[in-house]
Amino acid sequence: MAAELPTDDFDALLTDSQRASRALGVAPAPQRHAAILAIAEAIEAASDDILAANAADLERGRGTGLAEGMLDRLLLDRERIAGLAAAARQLAELPDPIGEVLRQRTLPNGLDLTEVRVPFGVIGVIYEARPNVTVDLACIALGSGNAVVLRGGSAAEQTNAVLVEAMQGAIEAAGLPRASVQTIDRFGRDGAGRLMRARGLVDLLVPRGSAALIERVVTESTVPVIETGAGVVHAFVDRAAQLPMALEIVLNAKTQRTSVCNALETVLVHRDIADTAVPALAEALQQAGVTVHADGPLPGAARTEPLGESGWSTEHLSMDVAIGVVDDLDAAIEHINRYGTHHTDTIVTEDADAAGTFLAQVDSAVVMHNASTRFTDGGEFGFGAEVGISTQKSHARGPMGLTELTSTKWIVRGTGQVRA
Amino acid sequence: MAAELPTDDFDALLTDSQRASRALGVAPAPQRHAAILAIAEAIEAASDDILAANAADLERGRGTGLAEGMLDRLLLDRERIAGLAAAARQLAELPDPIGEVLRQRTLPNGLDLTEVRVPFGVIGVIYEARPNVTVDLACIALGSGNAVVLRGGSAAEQTNAVLVEAMQGAIEAAGLPRASVQTIDRFGRDGAGRLMRARGLVDLLVPRGSAALIERVVTESTVPVIETGAGVVHAFVDRAAQLPMALEIVLNAKTQRTSVCNALETVLVHRDIADTAVPALAEALQQAGVTVHADGPLPGAARTEPLGESGWSTEHLSMDVAIGVVDDLDAAIEHINRYGTHHTDTIVTEDADAAGTFLAQVDSAVVMHNASTRFTDGGEFGFGAEVGISTQKSHARGPMGLTELTSTKWIVRGTGQVRA
Numbered sequence: 001m002a003a004e005l006p007t008d009d010f011d012a013l014l015t016d017s018q019r020a021s022r023a024l025g026v027a028p029a030p031q032r033h034a035a036i037l038a039i040a041e042a043i044e045a046a047s048d049d050i051l052a053a054n055a056a057d058l059e060r061g062r063g064t065g066l067a068e069g070m071l072d073r074l075l076l077d078r079e080r081i082a083g084l085a086a087a088a089r090q091l092a093e094l095p096d097p098i099g100e101v102l103r104q105r106t107l108p109n110g111l112d113l114t115e116v117r118v119p120f121g122v123i124g125v126i127y128e129a130r131p132n133v134t135v136d137l138a139c140i141a142l143g144s145g146n147a148v149v150l151r152g153g154s155a156a157e158q159t160n161a162v163l164v165e166a167m168q169g170a171i172e173a174a175g176l177p178r179a180s181v182q183t184i185d186r187f188g189r190d191g192a193g194r195l196m197r198a199r200g201l202v203d204l205l206v207p208r209g210s211a212a213l214i215e216r217v218v219t220e221s222t223v224p225v226i227e228t229g230a231g232v233v234h235a236f237v238d239r240a241a242q243l244p245m246a247l248e249i250v251l252n253a254k255t256q257r258t259s260v261c262n263a264l265e266t267v268l269v270h271r272d273i274a275d276t277a278v279p280a281l282a283e284a285l286q287q288a289g290v291t292v293h294a295d296g297p298l299p300g301a302a303r304t305e306p307l308g309e310s311g312w313s314t315e316h317l318s319m320d321v322a323i324g325v326v327d328d329l330d331a332a333i334e335h336i337n338r339y340g341t342h343h344t345d346t347i348v349t350e351d352a353d354a355a356g357t358f359l360a361q362v363d364s365a366v367v368m369h370n371a372s373t374r375f376t377d378g379g380e381f382g383f384g385a386e387v388g389i390s391t392q393k394s395h396a397r398g399p400m401g402l403t404e405l406t407s408t409k410w411i412v413r414g415t416g417q418v419r420a
Numbered sequence: 421m422a423a424e425l426p427t428d429d430f431d432a433l434l435t436d437s438q439r440a441s442r443a444l445g446v447a448p449a450p451q452r453h454a455a456i457l458a459i460a461e462a463i464e465a466a467s468d469d470i471l472a473a474n475a476a477d478l479e480r481g482r483g484t485g486l487a488e489g490m491l492d493r494l495l496l497d498r499e500r501i502a503g504l505a506a507a508a509r510q511l512a513e514l515p516d517p518i519g520e521v522l523r524q525r526t527l528p529n530g531l532d533l534t535e536v537r538v539p540f541g542v543i544g545v546i547y548e549a550r551p552n553v554t555v556d557l558a559c560i561a562l563g564s565g566n567a568v569v570l571r572g573g574s575a576a577e578q579t580n581a582v583l584v585e586a587m588q589g590a591i592e593a594a595g596l597p598r599a600s601v602q603t604i605d606r607f608g609r610d611g612a613g614r615l616m617r618a619r620g621l622v623d624l625l626v627p628r629g630s631a632a633l634i635e636r637v638v639t640e641s642t643v644p645v646i647e648t649g650a651g652v653v654h655a656f657v658d659r660a661a662q663l664p665m666a667l668e669i670v671l672n673a674k675t676q677r678t679s680v681c682n683a684l685e686t687v688l689v690h691r692d693i694a695d696t697a698v699p700a701l702a703e704a705l706q707q708a709g710v711t712v713h714a715d716g717p718l719p720g721a722a723r724t725e726p727l728g729e730s731g732w733s734t735e736h737l738s739m740d741v742a743i744g745v746v747d748d749l750d751a752a753i754e755h756i757n758r759y760g761t762h763h764t765d766t767i768v769t770e771d772a773d774a775a776g777t778f779l780a781q782v783d784s785a786v787v788m789h790n791a792s793t794r795f796t797d798g799g800e801f802g803f804g805a806e807v808g809i810s811t812q813k814s815h816a817r818g819p820m821g822l823t824e825l826t827s828t829k830w831i832v833r834g835t836g837q838v839r840a
Binding site: 025113370371372394395398416 | 442445535669671779780792815833834
């Protein structure tokens with residue numbers, strides 16, 4: 001497929017994105033919000049076409065043996081389409097981040113320096129077979145004044161094509177360039193690689209998906225990347241924990257939804273309370289249908305399976321959890337910083353000092369005290385939708401919403417000043 | 421040289437940096453500031469050793485035919501050492517960025533979310549033969565709670581070794597780990613490459629130097645990178661410019677110092693005033709010893725040389741400038757966004773609307789109105805020293821000081837909340 005296209009079609013597409021980004025960069029917020037609302041309308045109006053394309057993708061997926069979980073992620077129905085439109089309308093209500101003044105100072109020579117928030121320009125996103133991401137990302141990009149170039153999973157190709165077409169019509173009707181939202185799915189596998197090497201045309205690249213995808217993008221890309229996703233998430237049950245609260249938080253973090261990055265992988269228990277807490281935790285988890293893993297016998301002889309191949313670094317994404325006993329708070333922090341992915345980690349304790357040490361020394365995007373790790377989420381944080389959850393420290397850390405898709409610019413206003 | 425070292429020495433060094441960064445991350449600001457002041461003392465006390473090492477580097481440099489400009493950058497004397505110590509003392513006076521609260525919100529369920537500024541952890545810097553950078557970077561890193569791993573140019577290797585040794589002693593005397601500041605110069609050329617691949621041990625990499633160095637780091641690194649430096653810098657003389665102000669700004673931006681990234685490369689002149697402005701600008705520049713380049717005959721038949729091999733994208737770093745005539749403001753903006761490096765660009769005009777359009781649409785780290793581009797500088801901006809000037813949009817844009825070497829972290833405080 002890609003071979004039939006002249007090689008410069010790809011650059012032409014990105015140049016269109018760049019031109020669109022310049023228009024978006026000066027478009028007032030009401031116009032960008034109107035485009036988001038128009039997208040909500042357009043998606044509802046195109047429901048029949050979207051469902052037909054989605055049915056075709058699903059049938060192809062069943063034919064190629066896609067797993068049930070993947071098919072469920074791929075599936076759109078009328079309720080899910082209504083949900084997408086509702087999320088878009090909610091995003092259009094959020095305050096506009098563009099133009100916000102971050103720092104201001106006047107130098108002794110009278111020069112006025114102002115740092116303001118500006119859009120990035122063109123943002124590339126490489127993601128897997130979830131058509132809802134297509135709409136979320138388009139709306140977040142418009143909300144932050146950016147053009148977006150999407151590379152969705154091939155399993156959702158027909159669905160995404162219809163969604164993008166509908167959204168482009170809505171954007172155009174709102175007086176903004178169609179190229180504000182583009183897909184490179186028609187360039188096939190080659191497209192992702194070219195996007196990674198489009199330094200100068202693409203300002204930021206966000207991979208959203210499997211660890212293998214993220215690894216590839218980080219290694220190959222010459223465009224700045226924000227890593228998202230992988231979550232080896234911990235709960236530390238301190239010796240000063242209230243056991244009922246610990247049980248509730250651990251059960252919620254593990255079982256409320258298992259296929260997500262903020263779900264729990266490992267429970268660490270303070271040795272001083274291990275004899276009572278470990279059996280109670282293990283039993284509650286097992287009763288809820290969770291398989292408990294450990295690297296040796298656990299206090300109270302709870303039935304356990306061995307750790308997986310990756311040991312304490314395993315991201316289960318399933319009804320499996322590892323339980324370990326640690327000597328003290330420092331050992332818990334050491335374990336988390338060593339085996340975790342710097343995503344989300346929580347301490348359960350009534351000891352304010354222990355909580356303070358944990359919150360300060362655990363080196364993760366989100367650190368929690370007496371709360372379920374499942375709260376690490378753009379929606380829960382009040383960001384509307386989210387681009388993903390950044391697990392790196394550069395640019396953005398934690399859930400990424402509108403603000404996280406902005407850059408800054410220094411504006412210097414003078415009256416003829418020169419440097420002595 | 422590198423071949424004689426066991427391969428895991430390098431990882432051991434980075435592990436020491438990571439351990440030091442954890443100590444720095446919880447060290448109070450007064451202790452970090454005391455370490456910076458101790459560095460100032462130690463450098464002054466070690467002046468004789470530093471000058472001896474520097475003399476050896478200079479002699480080797482002359483032997484290998486280093487250019488005069490490079491030798492001057494490499495040179496330390498008593499005055500420059502005093503300047504380094506003074507800059508360190510100034511940095512120790514700046515407010516501490518760590519712990520600053522950026523966003524705070526309480527969710528309906530009572531969860532308290534606070535986004536705070538935290539250190540990155542371990543920052544790697546690859547730079548060329550300027551020993552002053554060694555001290556600046558060590559002090560900026562301490563001021564922002566980070567450990568730093570330095571790879572200086574081989575031409576300054578002996579000077580840097582003495583500087584790092586003196587600084588490590590000072591840091592240790594202040595009760596912080598020696599490994600807060602380390603050099604990998606002893607690993608030779610291999611060290612830079614390993615630093616670029618040290619994802620998980622190094623949190624951020626800043627290349628500071630030639631375009632070739634930056635290109636290599638951006639292409640090879642799997643650690644997040646901030647691009648610094650290259651500056652194809654423009655002044656646009658609008659039809660509503662005051663000609664005397666335009667002359668003063670252009671002359672200052674071009675000639676006040678030529679070897680720096682914020683020096684001027686290209687003057688664009690509005691066609692409506694080209695017949696008077698171009699000859700006046702060309703004559704003033706030529707009288708100041710500047711060679712004027714153009715892509716064809718200029719109004720008033722000013723004597724010109726052709727553009728360089730890279731045309732309008734040439735970064736001269738010398739007493740050369742290009743002059744071009746553009747049809748209007750839009751053409752000027754288009755030219756700058758196309759040929760510039762998104763560093764610093766200025767408009768000279770009395771027309772507030774034209775200035776507003778220029779400031780909004782020129783896509784650069786620093787955009788100016790009626791001011792010399794030479795003001796884009798961490799020192800001028802009040803940042804104390806600077807790590808470099810970021811020309812990318814991710815994480816930091818423009819001069820990088822203490823704040824730009826920080827990340828953030830979300831702290832979530834609950835009372836047992838779980839997700840419904």
